[in-house]
Structures are given as structure tokens and as C-alpha cells.
Amino acid sequence: MTELTIERLGHLGDGIAEGPVYVPGALPGERVTGTREGDVLRDMRILTPSADRVAPPCPHARACGGCQLQHAADGFVAEWKRDAVRQALAQQGIAADPDLPITSPPRSRRRAAFSVRRTKKGALAGFHMKASDVIIAVPNCILVHPELVAALPMVEALGVAGASRKGELSVLVTLTETGLDVAVQGGKPLDTTLHQSLAEIARAHDLARIAWDGEIALQRRAPVLRLGRAEVTLPPGAFLQATREGETALVDAVKQALTGAKRVVDLFAGCGTFALPLTESAPVHAVEGDRAMMRALDHAWRNTEGLKRITHEARDLFRDPLLPEELSRFDAVVIDPPRAGAAAQVAQVAKAAVPRIAHVSCNPATFARDTATLIAAGYDLEWVRVVDQFRWSTHVELVALLRRRS
Structure with a gap:
């Protein structure tokens, strides 16, 4: 076991000790121990916690890779x-x-890129586990807007309809003034059967639009955002x-x-x-x-x-x-x-x-x-x-x- 003192926080959110040695999840001033693998400390255990350490507010924080700094106090992060x-x-x-x-x-992000993979019983949607391609379900995510959290069953339905058994879909969901705008990447070719399935999903979940691999598959309403006084219809996946x-x-x-x-x-x-x-x-x-x-x-x-x-x-x-x-x-x-x-x-x-x-x-x-x-x-x-x-x-x-x- 290696024992280290964390000197600073790196730009990717890892604690950095002398060496440098990178310690995911550590904060400056903490004394930690773990197994060193090259320039990374694994299986970290905190011996002396920082006064700025807090319990992560999200139940998914330990596994999900969507947030890097939930273990740090808001004042420290600011x-x-x-x-x-x-x-x-x-x-x-x-x-x-x-x-x-x-x-x-919290709960204010109006866009999220969910990953979804088919399973034997349906599909699993969420975010990737830290430093992994494993998908973690996030039904209680406190980062994104509640309407995006509520859209996870829709994302899973898209996975069932349009993902290959070995592939993974990326589903970008944007909350607009007129409903959810969905842009899917990595799916099956858009044939008649898939198009019918997408239409059923759009109706069931009251979606504004679905784009499939860069092409608009169907649009029930224009997805609109207000910028100043103007209302802008977003192109699929637009910044x-x-x-x-x-x-x-x-x-x-x-x-x-x-x-x-x-x-x-x-x-x-x-x-x-x-x-x-x-x-x-x-x-x-x-x-x-x-x-x-x-x-x-x-x-x-x-x-x-x-x-x-x-x-x-x-x-x-x-x-x-x-x-x-x-x-x-x-x-x-x-x-x-x-x-x-x-x-x-x-x-x-x-x-x-x-x-x-x-x-x-x-x-x-x-x-x-x-x-x-x-x-x-x-x-x-x-x-x-x-x-x-x-x-x-x-x-x-x-x-x-x-x-x-x-």
C-alpha cells in the first residue's frame, strides 16, 4: 500500500500528490492510501479527510461518470x-x-447525451461508469432537468427499436419550449419498420422531433428555443x-x-x-x-x-x-x-x-x-x-x- 498527501486538484478533477501521482476522488490536503499503478493510485482509502469533503448529493455519484466533483463542497468548487x-x-x-x-x-441541465444498449429483456439507458463503457442507470439524476430524467423510458424504447445487439446508441435529448428534441447516433439503418417504431415512440412520449444519424426522421412540432425575443428552431444536434x-x-x-x-x-x-x-x-x-x-x-x-x-x-x-x-x-x-x-x-x-x-x-x-x-x-x-x-x-x-x- 502507498500513502500520499494530496497537494492540489488537477484540471480533470483528480487529486495530485508528489510525483505526480493522480488520485481520483481525492481533495487537496487529504492523506490517502491505496495501490499505486504507475502514476495512478487505485482503491483509495482516506486517512485524513479534507474539511471541504461532503457526502455526494446524488445516489449515482460513486459509479456514474457524469459528475467529477460531487464529493467537494460548493464553496471549494467555486x-x-x-x-x-x-x-x-x-x-x-x-x-x-x-x-x-x-x-x-441542480436539475437545470436542459440537454443530456444518454447511452443506451439493448439487453435480453429490453434496454438499459443512462451514463457511462467512470473510465468505462459500462452504462449506469440514472433514474434519480440530480444534474439534468426532471423532464430529461423522465425521458429515460423513451431512450430505452429507442434502444429496443433501433440498436443492434452488440452496438450502443447515443441519444441526445434536448428540452425545448415545444417538447423534447431527440437526436440519435449509431443506430440501425432507417427502414420502414424502424420509422413506424419511431413514430409510435414519438406519439407515446409526445416528442417534438426525432433525428436519426443526422437526418430528421419525423417532426411533430418544430423544436423551439427562445433567444432574447426570438424563437429559434434548432437544427438537429446544434450547439x-x-x-x-x-x-x-x-x-x-x-x-x-x-x-x-x-x-x-x-x-x-x-x-x-x-x-x-x-x-x-x-x-x-x-x-x-x-x-x-x-x-x-x-x-x-x-x-x-x-x-x-x-x-x-x-x-x-x-x-x-x-x-x-x-x-x-x-x-x-x-x-x-x-x-x-x-x-x-x-x-x-x-x-x-x-x-x-x-x-x-x-x-x-x-x-x-x-x-x-x-x-x-x-x-x-x-x-x-x-x-x-x-x-x-x-x-x-x-x-x-x-x-x-x-
Whole structure:
């Protein structure tokens, strides 16, 4: 047996001891023992618990891989997430002191990707066990919205109808204003028999839509989300913020950052999370690589009264970023890239010298890298706001305001 003292919490949520040795489920300051396998401590037993350790509130926490930090007190997690942003910036030589995160409540996730596998007696739906392909049933999950928990029998029915005996379905379920939107990946070919089964499942569970391996199999109602005043019909599997509360916090921060802007460009705009609310006060040019999301944004804008103009273009901003001469006609930029950040596009924004930038990010490390580029080009980082809509996970999101020095 190996005995260790945990020094810090890693970015994946494991405790880290000297070595480094990674200890899943441990917290800083704890003295633990277990069996060391390479750089991982297995079969951990806690000798001295942390004052920040709590009993996980979810009955599935010990086995389910959906949450990494239910064993840590909310205050500890909030401070750890704030510190993750602070340290990422410090590694780039940037000093910042963000407030504690705005955290989404339990049972608020409006989208979940369930796994389902056929069994001899039917099907089993849930989330994967930690570091395993074994599916754990989660009938009392306290992370996702109750309507998603109630949808588990529907997910199992999809498994019975459309999964092979050896395969596994991924079923993405989204709670919309008009009902559940379901997108299935990994299923059998969609033949007449399967289509009839899907229609029966949709009626029995009052689903808005089912997409099967990227194609809409049936639609009883358009799956609609409200973004600002607009109602957006989501393309199957389209990106959206995980919780309504998290989305509100992010949008409010972006609006604050761009108060008074006269013309805005929204880069990596998605279906209009920021673009549509911003058009209540200023015209917006939205740019996104996914054409279906651009069509959804445009349709929503055209069918909503009282908004300023939205123009849009489908464009791969990694390979073909907007250039300074294209950006110079705007006085504010919103940029919300994927986890990899947007080094190529940020380099062009820096050259364009747009007065204000609302930088949204889900990765403190790439955010800090891109922010360092902007600071070197003449911007000041005025504030950073942390948003935790992935409660009990290691994910961190944030919004920052950067302003060009005169």
C-alpha cells in the first residue's frame, strides 16, 4: 500500500500528490492510501479527510461518470474554478481577480447525451461508469432537468427499436419550449419498420422531433428555443448553452460589455445565442461555420418584430478568419470559439483594432493565450466573469471585456 498527501486538484478533477501521482476522488490536503499503478493510485482509502469533503448529493455519484466533483463542497468548487481562470491568465503574465462563479442550480441541465444498449429483456439507458463503457442507470439524476430524467423510458424504447445487439446508441435529448428534441447516433439503418417504431415512440412520449444519424426522421412540432425575443428552431444536434441560467448569465455579461455599441460582429455565432439578444439594441453581423445554424438564426430574425438588422455568413473562421479590413467597420466584437480557442481569428481582430471585445470561452488556457495576443496588440483586460453552468464538473466558462487603449 502507498500513502500520499494530496497537494492540489488537477484540471480533470483528480487529486495530485508528489510525483505526480493522480488520485481520483481525492481533495487537496487529504492523506490517502491505496495501490499505486504507475502514476495512478487505485482503491483509495482516506486517512485524513479534507474539511471541504461532503457526502455526494446524488445516489449515482460513486459509479456514474457524469459528475467529477460531487464529493467537494460548493464553496471549494467555486473557488477552484475561479482560481483556474486566475492561474491560466497568470501563466501568460496577466493579472486578474474574477468574482466567484455564477453557478447553475441542480436539475437545470436542459440537454443530456444518454447511452443506451439493448439487453435480453429490453434496454438499459443512462451514463457511462467512470473510465468505462459500462452504462449506469440514472433514474434519480440530480444534474439534468426532471423532464430529461423522465425521458429515460423513451431512450430505452429507442434502444429496443433501433440498436443492434452488440452496438450502443447515443441519444441526445434536448428540452425545448415545444417538447423534447431527440437526436440519435449509431443506430440501425432507417427502414420502414424502424420509422413506424419511431413514430409510435414519438406519439407515446409526445416528442417534438426525432433525428436519426443526422437526418430528421419525423417532426411533430418544430423544436423551439427562445433567444432574447426570438424563437429559434434548432437544427438537429446544434450547439446550445447547457442551462437557461448559464445562458442568461453569459448573455447578460456580453450585453454589459457591449453597452452602447453601434455595430457588432458575432464570431462563432451558432444559432444566435448572443447575436439575437444584441439586435434588440444594435445591428449584428453573425459568422458561423455551420450553415444549418446560420439558416436557423436568419429564420428566427426574420420572424421576430422589433429587432435591428442581422446579416450573416457561413464561414470557417479557423481556415478563413475575417480580415482587418472586414472587421474595421465594427465597433465591437463578440467571439465565442470552441475549446481550441481562435488563435488565427484573434490575430486578425488584434490587427483590426476594434474598440471593444466581449470574449466568451469554455477553456481558461486558450482564453488566456488569445487574451495575451490582444493585450500585446494594445488592449486592456477590464474584467472577467466566471460562469459555472456545468455544475459538479471540471468545466469552466467565462466572459471578459477587452478594450482598446486610446
